[in-house]
Amino acid sequence: MAKYLIVGGVAGGATTAARLRRMDESAEIIMFERGEHISYANCGLPYYVGDVITERENLLLQTPESFNKRLNVDVRILNEVTKINREQKEVEVKDLKNNTVYTETYDKLIVSPGAEPIKPPIPSINDSAIFTVRNVKDTDKIKSYYNEHKPQKAVVVGAGFIGLEMAENLHHLGMMVTIVEMAEQVMTPLDYEMAAVVHQHLKTKNVEFFLKDGVSEFERKGDYLEIRLQSGRKIEADMVILSIGVRPETKLIKEAGIDLAPNGGIQVNKYLQTSDEHIYALGDAIAFPHPITGNYTNAYLAGPANKQGRLLANNLVLGHKYEYKGAIATAIAKVFDLTVGSTGLAEKVLKKKGIKYISNITHGGSHAGYYPGATPTSIKLMFHPETGKLYGAQVLGYEGVDKRTDLIATVLQNNGTIYDLQEIEHAYAPPYSSAKDPVNQAGFTAGNIIEGLVKIMHWDELYQLHAPNNFILDVRTPDEYELGKIEGSVNIEVDQIRNRLDEIPKDKKIIIYCGVGLRGYFAARILMQKGYSEVYNLSGGYKTYEHATC
Amino acid sequence: MAKYLIVGGVAGGATTAARLRRMDESAEIIMFERGEHISYANCGLPYYVGDVITERENLLLQTPESFNKRLNVDVRILNEVTKINREQKEVEVKDLKNNTVYTETYDKLIVSPGAEPIKPPIPSINDSAIFTVRNVKDTDKIKSYYNEHKPQKAVVVGAGFIGLEMAENLHHLGMMVTIVEMAEQVMTPLDYEMAAVVHQHLKTKNVEFFLKDGVSEFERKGDYLEIRLQSGRKIEADMVILSIGVRPETKLIKEAGIDLAPNGGIQVNKYLQTSDEHIYALGDAIAFPHPITGNYTNAYLAGPANKQGRLLANNLVLGHKYEYKGAIATAIAKVFDLTVGSTGLAEKVLKKKGIKYISNITHGGSHAGYYPGATPTSIKLMFHPETGKLYGAQVLGYEGVDKRTDLIATVLQNNGTIYDLQEIEHAYAPPYSSAKDPVNQAGFTAGNIIEGLVKIMHWDELYQLHAPNNFILDVRTPDEYELGKIEGSVNIEVDQIRNRLDEIPKDKKIIIYCGVGLRGYFAARILMQKGYSEVYNLSGGYKTYEHATC
Numbered sequence A, B: 001m002a003k004y005l006i007v008g009g010v011a012g013g014a015t016t017a018a019r020l021r022r023m024d025e026s027a028e029i030i031m032f033e034r035g036e037h038i039s040y041a042n043c044g045l046p047y048y049v050g051d052v053i054t055e056r057e058n059l060l061l062q063t064p065e066s067f068n069k070r071l072n073v074d075v076r077i078l079n080e081v082t083k084i085n086r087e088q089k090e091v092e093v094k095d096l097k098n099n100t101v102y103t104e105t106y107d108k109l110i111v112s113p114g115a116e117p118i119k120p121p122i123p124s125i126n127d128s129a130i131f132t133v134r135n136v137k138d139t140d141k142i143k144s145y146y147n148e149h150k151p152q153k154a155v156v157v158g159a160g161f162i163g164l165e166m167a168e169n170l171h172h173l174g175m176m177v178t179i180v181e182m183a184e185q186v187m188t189p190l191d192y193e194m195a196a197v198v199h200q201h202l203k204t205k206n207v208e209f210f211l212k213d214g215v216s217e218f219e220r221k222g223d224y225l226e227i228r229l230q231s232g233r234k235i236e237a238d239m240v241i242l243s244i245g246v247r248p249e250t251k252l253i254k255e256a257g258i259d260l261a262p263n264g265g266i267q268v269n270k271y272l273q274t275s276d277e278h279i280y281a282l283g284d285a286i287a288f289p290h291p292i293t294g295n296y297t298n299a300y301l302a303g304p305a306n307k308q309g310r311l312l313a314n315n316l317v318l319g320h321k322y323e324y325k326g327a328i329a330t331a332i333a334k335v336f337d338l339t340v341g342s343t344g345l346a347e348k349v350l351k352k353k354g355i356k357y358i359s360n361i362t363h364g365g366s367h368a369g370y371y372p373g374a375t376p377t378s379i380k381l382m383f384h385p386e387t388g389k390l391y392g393a394q395v396l397g398y399e400g401v402d403k404r405t406d407l408i409a410t411v412l413q414n415n416g417t418i419y420d421l422q423e424i425e426h427a428y429a430p431p432y433s434s435a436k437d438p439v440n441q442a443g444f445t446a447g448n449i450i451e452g453l454v455k456i457m458h459w460d461e462l463y464q465l466h467a468p469n470n471f472i473l474d475v476r477t478p479d480e481y482e483l484g485k486i487e488g489s490v491n492i493e494v495d496q497i498r499n500r501l502d503e504i505p506k507d508k509k510i511i512i513y514c515g516v517g518l519r520g521y522f523a524a525r526i527l528m529q530k531g532y533s534e535v536y537n538l539s540g541g542y543k544t545y546e547h548a549t550c
């Protein structure tokens, strides 16, 4: 009879325990959780704070009792595993209720301790109105503070997914919310021009934000906190959410002398085995080679943790049969009415890693334009300049962002190319898509670039372009042109290009733009075949340019 | 300068013309359309009838003028190509406006004539209150009839996608709608138990339907029509929509002596070339080997027609460079509040073709259950019993059906397996999905069946099971059991199984069921490991059983 000890009773731990039990009814399975709750919906916590999820018990997918009843797992909450004695194959456990310590032996030890919110040593960081959000207890604290103090003004420090979800939810409670973020943008998985759309959306919701600025100090002033920023700015707040990132919980593993990866995560092989053959690890805490870069990376995501748990349980019972392939970091977040998805690598990461790539932005509609209710959907694709192998994508919109992100992620995960995107035979009826889905269109457009049918220019390249030897050609209608244009551009509607070629100089670099890139591409095709040699189409058109430069 | 003639100016034809122009600015391109309109949104027609799409002009994505202006294509509406003189490489064209005939030569001829609604020789079929829906003119007729006669009662004959969309839209206009369908179910791409869900939904909308019945006769009785069914039943109606299927328009091609496939479609090779090397065909009219069965099949779908058009234009200009891979018939329809998606082959088709398969149904939620607004999502998967290669899927629900259909279709299209579904790294946040998406869960469940972790029984097998040597075990809660159960079942809650094994006979076949299949699976795992040898879990649980047998 195999004996499994599991450290951590939430996404990775509980899933491993559950599948282990289904695979082996007779195994001894003990699951240690230092907190009070197991199997809670971490991802639901911001929405519970915001009263979108109204029932606390809905967060608790299992209780120790229900988990034991259904799966016959010995669940020990308020039990912290404090040490691993690898020689003896045993762990030391601190019972936090009774303040006692005991040991437990294992055949295999499974560690899914997660990651903890980073709390830098800023003055007054431990003030009782400053919160982090990791578990149910944290939200209990926030909710009781809220009920007691009725805070009006909140500051969210750090504008990652969790920070923005918290901002939305505090806003939903009626608070004035200010975001402070060190980077020049919110949501680091996005590239700047995509994040710029989020910035504008936040503005429409009256959420204030300060970018390229960090907190240097908190100071309690009676019933409010003063937050001093590195720029010198001071903000007042009744409460603060700290969401500047997480750090893998590796203390236990490190102290046991088990290898960590260069990035600080627990290093595992493709069977999720650590450098100790009897100890396995999964979830937020592990570092695994990224499928594209090969670099050890952590994926702070529930999907991978859950899938790893199932795979690991299979391998524990059946031998090392299934290989984990790594996560490409597919993520999504609701930011008020906007949905933001991403998968794979951002342009800025590719740049930093020196990986050759092309990026391109297309804008389409969530479904057929002639059917009511279609909303804009923007896709940024990163791919290899010759083979079209997909590297990453970012998707923005109001509806169907999840499906486009999923589709691209699935192709990317399977080492697919932009040609695979072209061929996707999606389900089409007018309420759901167009005969060519925006994902197909992104693939077509990328293909045209690779095959030399069109050259593109990016908003920042055009923005920085001062050379006199350029002709910026706006091919939208005169009405559109009047409403807003790029400085120095000349307007010739796409439908008139063929008749007005004499107005377009042959000896200059021609940069064409339209609303989103489509008409610009059509115009570029005409000029390129009419003997113009240096023709560029603005990627993402005026829409992206305007978002990114405004 | 290449000269291309294109027959048909809508999905396949117009897309080919557009891409041809972008690929070759100097080519001569003439597009013939016998109707009045080109580039219209066929798929939007039912919604225009139903006043969901309110502007007629929104249906016309391009007009002959705009198409010519933008793409410099010679568009000839009301011009019907009546004959192909292959020797001379010319076509005969009838100008329907002037009633003249002329010829036009080609280098390459491209034929995308579509498919026409079937109109069987039933008495009075040509009554002015009986309509088919193919093009804008048809909807003009319906709308003017509607405005003039204010019909109250409509009968829709044929319950495919178009029939159901029409039913919904006429209902939306306030009519009493009755559907008549020859098959035992609506929507033939679905299997019976999935269609059963649609039946129930139609009932909740007060749409009447008669299945396994066909029209034998129409008879005009003053200001209404009497519709006599083969069963003898009579229905009265003010108007009738005939939507019993379509037939590829092959007359032109057939008369030119070009090969048709066994199924009657225009036979093309992987470059969409007919048996005449200078003549290509695409769209609804062509038959192409189905990627799974290899049999020549038509795909009556806009996505494939559009994608074929682009590929064909590429090949015409660049030589035979890209191979068409065939369509797997991914389709979707909105049926009132329900969405129904399908891809690949249905179980009944696999059965008929003698292809070895397993089918399984799972029910999940459109997103995390703890986040408000999650709705049920059902997935039926068909796959190879050993390799898990995907054959087909049907998806039903209220939200996110499109995305699950697309995901499965994409995997299927790439010869993927149910294991690929397990690994899909989808975008997860509570408003969009669960840490394990329903598509992952469908893959997990399929994997468990293939690997022998659980045996399943289908609703129809259980329904027909009369042998006394069975023990039907309901593992839901006593409350659920009280609300409705399968005849002869015994109730032991899943969480009590381990303690009540003595109540479960070892010498009988055990058929377990729960609400949707999940708890049944957990119970099956326990029993199988406790020495019970013949244990089955009801696929889709009581939910599917109830839908299919009620």
Ligand SMILES: Cc1cc2nc3c(=O)[nH]c(=O)nc-3n(C[C@H](O)[C@H](O)[C@H](O)COP(=O)(O)OP(=O)(O)OC[C@H]3O[C@@H](n4cnc5c(N)ncnc54)[C@H](O)[C@@H]3O)c2cc1C
Residues within 6 Å of the ligand: A007, A008, A009, A010, A011, A012, A013, A032, A033, A034, A035, A042, A043, A044, A045, A046, A079, A080, A081, A082, A112, A113, A114, A115, A133, A134, A135, A162, A249, A252, A282, A283, A284, A285, A299, A300, A301, A302, A303, A305, B428, B429, B430
């Ligand atoms: C607010 C919030 C929102 C999120 N939203 C999303 C989202 O929308 N989508 C998404 O994909 N992911 C989201 N995540 C991330 C997701 O929750 C994690 O990726 C996932 O839970 C990781 O699983 P894990 O098992 O590694 O760690 P956890 O689920 O954090 O579980 C680790 C557990 O181990 C316990 N533990 C640690 N050390 C010990 C010890 N020594 N002894 C005993 N117990 C120990 C901890 O108390 C903890 O309960 C969110 C996370 C948070 C905090």
Ligand SMILES: Cc1cc2nc3c(=O)[nH]c(=O)nc-3n(C[C@H](O)[C@H](O)[C@H](O)COP(=O)(O)OP(=O)(O)OC[C@H]3O[C@@H](n4cnc5c(N)ncnc54)[C@H](O)[C@@H]3O)c2cc1C
Residues within 6 Å of the ligand: A428, A429, A430, B007, B008, B009, B010, B011, B012, B013, B032, B033, B034, B035, B042, B043, B044, B045, B046, B079, B080, B081, B082, B112, B113, B114, B115, B133, B134, B135, B162, B249, B252, B282, B283, B284, B285, B299, B300, B301, B302, B303, B305
């Ligand atoms: C009501 C309705 C709803 C639909 N809904 C959907 C949906 O939701 N999703 C989906 O994927 N598909 C849907 N379809 C199917 C989709 O519209 C077709 O698959 C697609 O249009 C096929 O393209 P095609 O070019 O082959 O034919 P068509 O688009 O039909 O174009 C063929 C054209 O050729 C012309 N023509 C034929 N012969 C000649 C000739 N000899 N000379 C000159 N002109 C000729 C015809 O007049 C016709 O206009 C729907 C179809 C209809 C009718």
Ligand SMILES: CC(C)(COP(=O)(O)OP(=O)(O)OC[C@H]1O[C@@H](n2cnc3c(N)ncnc32)[C@H](O)[C@@H]1OP(=O)(O)O)[C@@H](O)C(=O)NCCC(=O)NCCS
Residues within 6 Å of the ligand: A009, A010, A011, A012, A014, A015, A018, A019, A022, A038, A039, A040, A041, A042, A043, A044, A061, A062, A302, A306, A310, B361, B362, B363, B364, B435, B436, B441, B444, B445, B448, B516, B517, B518, B519, B521, B540
């Ligand atoms: C609650 C928890 C313990 C459940 O673990 P689990 O039992 O493995 O997962 P599920 O409840 O999704 O059930 C999945 C099992 O049911 C099976 N299943 C799912 N739907 C089924 C159906 N309709 N019919 C039959 N089987 C089904 C799956 O195959 C799978 O079994 P398997 O792994 O043995 O193949 C675990 O997910 C957890 O603790 N979650 C909360 C923490 C968390 O994930 N946080 C981050 C997200 S907020």
Ligand SMILES: CC(C)(COP(=O)(O)OP(=O)(O)OC[C@H]1O[C@@H](n2cnc3c(N)ncnc32)[C@H](O)[C@@H]1OP(=O)(O)O)[C@@H](O)C(=O)NCCC(=O)NCCS
Residues within 6 Å of the ligand: A361, A362, A363, A364, A435, A436, A441, A444, A445, A448, A516, A517, A518, A519, A521, A540, B009, B010, B011, B012, B014, B015, B018, B019, B022, B038, B039, B040, B041, B042, B043, B044, B061, B062, B302, B306, B310
């Ligand atoms: C209207 C119609 C002529 C358009 O044909 P089209 O020009 O090929 O198609 P689109 O308007 O979608 O444009 C697609 C082109 O724009 C490009 N494109 C799309 N979005 C772009 C963007 N944001 N930036 C740059 N290029 C873009 C694509 O790459 C593609 O060009 P390519 O084929 O040369 O690669 C044709 O689709 C039609 O007749 N449709 C109506 C009939 C029909 O399809 N009915 C069934 C469905 S209701």
